[in-house]
Amino acid sequence: MSLLLFWSSPNRDGLTAAAKEALLTGISRAGTAYEEVQLNQCAVLACRACGDGWGNCHARGECVQHDDFSQLYLAMQKAEGIVLVTPVYWHDLSENLKCLLDRVRRCETGHNHFLRGKPCLLTACAGGSGRGAVECLQRMEETTSHLGMTALERLPVTRFNRSYMLTALCGAGEAFALWLQRGKDGSA
Numbered sequence: 001m002s003l004l005l006f007w008s009s010p011n012r013d014g015l016t017a018a019a020k021e022a023l024l025t026g027i028s029r030a031g032t033a034y035e036e037v038q039l040n041q042c043a044v045l046a047c048r049a050c051g052d053g054w055g056n057c058h059a060r061g062e063c064v065q066h067d068d069f070s071q072l073y074l075a076m077q078k079a080e081g082i083v084l085v086t087p088v089y090w091h092d093l094s095e096n097l098k099c100l101l102d103r104v105r106r107c108e109t110g111h112n113h114f115l116r117g118k119p120c121l122l123t124a125c126a127g128g129s130g131r132g133a134v135e136c137l138q139r140m141e142e143t144t145s146h147l148g149m150t151a152l153e154r155l156p157v158t159r160f161n162r163s164y165m166l167t168a169l170c171g172a173g174e175a176f177a178l179w180l181q182r183g184k185d186g187s188a
């Protein structure tokens with residue numbers, strides 16, 4: 001069993017990085033293997049809305065652009081659970097994560113449906129005023145549910161709740177991994 005965690009801040013020592021570290025500590029505590037991807041280190045171009053707007057992805061389930069997208073999309077398909085951790089920019093997801101999810105949505109909803117039922121855990125880190133964390137989570141959930149994925153938890157992190165949320169995130173990572181180990185219906 002393995003989990004895939006995407007995080008999308010350029011800062012290696014910020015709130016977002018601390019949040020993903022806490023989640024990974026919990027996942028490790030459950031004894032679950034994981035792959036961590038910092039999207040800022042990846043080349044994922046914006047969707048070109050090619051063709052008549054529906055694109056090759058609608059007909060064939062594949063993007064025509066050659067960058068890191070196909071590899072990341074394949075990793076999402078293989079993972080048993082996906083953890084998304086984004087900084088909050090203007091009450092919204094980071095552009096890196098948005099670019100990835102935009103293109104996944106194109107391939108998934110029009111053609112593939114590989115991610116249907118895939119469990120995910122959503123985390124938004126609002127390091128400024130803290131405003132927008134909930135809106136960001138709402139947008140993440142809208143996109144992931146459009147993909148047919150199942151959000152198990154939505155976690156807002158701010159400068160103000162950091163001290164106790166990091167502990168909670170560790171617990172959330174562990175609970176998510178244990179839930180997956182037991183099987184989605186708890187019967188495995």
Ligand SMILES: Cc1cc2nc3c(=O)[nH]c(=O)nc-3n(C[C@H](O)[C@H](O)[C@H](O)COP(=O)(O)O)c2cc1C
Pocket residue numbers: 009010011013014015016017087088089090091092125126127128129130131132133
């Ligand atoms: C373009 C931009 C927009 C931001 N918008 C918000 C916001 O709406 N709400 C908020 O609390 N923080 C906001 N922030 C702060 C970020 O959420 C984040 O905490 C900060 O960029 C530090 O990132 P890090 O936590 O990954 O280190 C914004 C930051 C940037 C760069």
